[in-house]
Amino acid sequence: MNALVWISAVSLAAWLWLLLGQGFFWRTDVRLPPRRDPGPGAWPPVCVVVPARDEAAVLPASLPSLLAQDYPGRAEVFLVDDGSTDGTGRLARELSLGVGGLPLTVSSPGEPPPGWTGKLWAVRHGIELARAREPEYLLLTDADIAHAPDSLRELVAAARTGGFDAVSLMARLRVASLWERLVVPAFVYFFAQLYPFRRIGRRGSRTAAAAGGCVLLRAETAGRARIPEAIRQAVIDDVALARTVKGGGGHIWLGLADRVDSVRPYPRLGDLWRMVARSAYAQLRHSPLVLLGTVAGLALVYLVPPVALIAGAVAGSVGCAVLGGLAWLVMAGTYLPMLRYYRQPPWLAPLLPFTAGLYLLMTVDSAVRHHRGRGAAWKGRTYARPEAVPEEG
Incomplete structure (x- = not known):
């Protein structure tokens, strides 16, 4: 005793x-920082990149919210179908025809080469397509994330006002079942304990993290930091992205979302x-x-x-x-x-x-x-411990 x-x-x-x-870390008042609109005609061009693998079940609740963004500047959505077998790409095109809104391009990069995770290979393909449009910002968002109509406007305004190279929102995850109530809030609580949000946004702080479901990234910063090539093996790609950007002198910010939600259900403990x-x-x-x-x-x-x-x-x-x-x-x-x-x-x-x-x-x-050799398994792919791979030319 x-x-x-x-x-x-x-x-x-x-x-x-x-x-x-x-x-x-336990406080939940870290929301989008004070921001001001650039004014008419001053909104920068933005490309939205959405990697998607077998997302037909959630796409009807998420993709229309992106296409319906009330953004005063030029914006376009690139959905990258990462080898889906459930008709994700076809459904995306159908939703675009039915909803209208922002232009949508659906493309597929094929299977990822050795040394790449599937998601980051898809992100790379989407960014390459987006660069032809010469955007100032890239919004990297997951296929299960639903955005309020002013989400893109608010993210861009916050990034410009604060001079941030990356602005990320921790989407509010679904909490409906008993197990979601027990586990999901604790997941975000533990994340914030590891990566206190206040420290992330502080210049000079070594703490770096992002939430992969919603990251607005300056296109110039992405090119300078070689995103996503520099993190192509990362399973926890959002934290790796933030560390790479901040390690290169970039200014990043992460906070809790008010109107950005994950629609993916996790009803069972399994x-x-x-x-x-x-x-x-x-x-x-x-x-x-x-x-x-x-x-x-x-x-x-x-x-x-x-x-x-x-x-x-x-x-x-x-x-x-x-x-x-x-x-x-x-x-x-x-x-x-x-x-x-x-x-x-x-x-x-x-x-x-x-x-x-x-x-x-x-x-x-x-x-x-x-x-046991199963590594990080996700949607039919397994990623073992990253090993050294040759640098790309």
Whole structure:
């Protein structure tokens, strides 16, 4: 019990540091920064690039929102059909004919060559097509993301006002089923804990991240940073993109979205499990030592508080129970803003240790899949650990 008291004290200290010293990651007020419209005739040309692989189920809810963008300047949409077998490309053309709006080009690059992920190969193809239109900005957005009519206008205005090379919005993910309620808000909470949004937008900060579902990128910056060639093997491509841009001196920004939503459902635990497990070990750089440290850290920070509270209450150790209870209280308190952002009830906050335990198991499973040769599997493709490949000329 004495050992558990000391471990509980360390856990509480960790939570106090997270509360005050980790960029106030738990706050959800990082939204699009102040912006002003360029004025009539001054809106820059933009090309929207949408990589899509077997997205026929979600495309009717997402693509029309892009085509219907109320953008005062010249804009065009390029949907890149990445080897779909469900008629994604054909459906995109039909939706364009029925909805109208922005011009749509549907193209397919064929299978990716060795050393490329399918998504980034599709993005490369889309950017190459877009360059012929000489855009000032590229909007890279996933096929499951629905945009409000003024989304493109707001992104461009924010980028120009703040002088940002990349502006990214963390789309609001769907939360409908029981498992989505338990897992999805925690996913964004954990992401913000790793990459505090306030630090990302600060000049001179080394913290860099983006949300791949919605990234407005200056075309000149993309060319200078060799996007996506420089990150062609990246499974977690959004973070790799942000690091590449920021590492080259670019100014980036990431925040929570108000009117950009993911329409992809994850109704069952298995769906969410696969989403996390496919890239969790890649996030840890495929390192067994980093995996061991991550598991120990998750256990110390998220699992020790409820265990200490319950064990202390049963054993009559007031110190253990108090320390565990305080750590659990701080944990739940920092989770409440994210639950409010997702319009979820506050009673889910004390269940965060359970959700963290699920993420711990998903992370371990991700490592097991990798060592069994399944790597990061997504829509019929499996990506093993990136290896050195020759530089392209």
